[in-house]
Amino acid sequence: MATKQKIEEGLEFIPQFDDNGLIPVVAQDAETSQVLMVGYMNRAALDLTIRTGCATYFSRARQKLWKKGEESGHVQKVQQILVDCDQDCIVLKVTVDAGQCHVGYQSCFYRALKKGSNKQLQFIAEKVYNPKEVYKK
């Protein structure tokens, strides 16, 4: 068991997976710094991401590995992998083409809460591709 000191101040990468064997991962555009999505990785997904340089996540809904873009072609090429103080969260700096979100937007974060409301969202982005054309069943 790694000590708090070793985890926080050390130079050994000791990712702390949760009880389900997962760690949350923030994908951030390396050029614009926009947060594109948040996903999860298990050990195998993280190893694949490091080895291949393409972001691979673990789908909690489908309980399997998914290489981002395997269907849409919108892969994330990893430029840098950051880890936080307690090593239980990762930031991936990635370069992307367009349309990282399956709904059709560049980022999954295409809505913001309206000022003064706790219930009402507003769109802050426009779709950059048509998901119906990309995700053909």
Added chain:
Amino acid sequence: MATKQKIEEGLEFIPQFDDNGLIPVVAQDAETSQVLMVGYMNRAALDLTIRTGCATYFSRARQKLWKKGEESGHVQKVQQILVDCDQDCIVLKVTVDAGQCHVGYQSCFYRALKKGSNKQLQFIAEKVYNPKEVYKK
């Protein structure tokens, strides 16, 4: 139960808390776009954050609400609240002073995996304050 269509394309804020009643939250510097930290909120923390304009999280370790900066003074003033496509993750755009991480760095993400290694980290930032002076027990 909200439909997928309503959650993804609608304008109603319907945050999807997990089985533990939590939702992950990425705090991003509104000016520099640096990712500062990732924390969790329960319903009460989210309501407090919206109402007060200062980020309040739920500490999983201590199982209680904590207003970021309540001890250190390093509060996060919320400029914008973004939600992702499936509304199970939030990005807070915040303005901060300095030293958002309890270890002494501006961001919790002060280390990166070395290129070509799956084990070796390197520091990518310098401390901006001395935590021993700020966190007096």
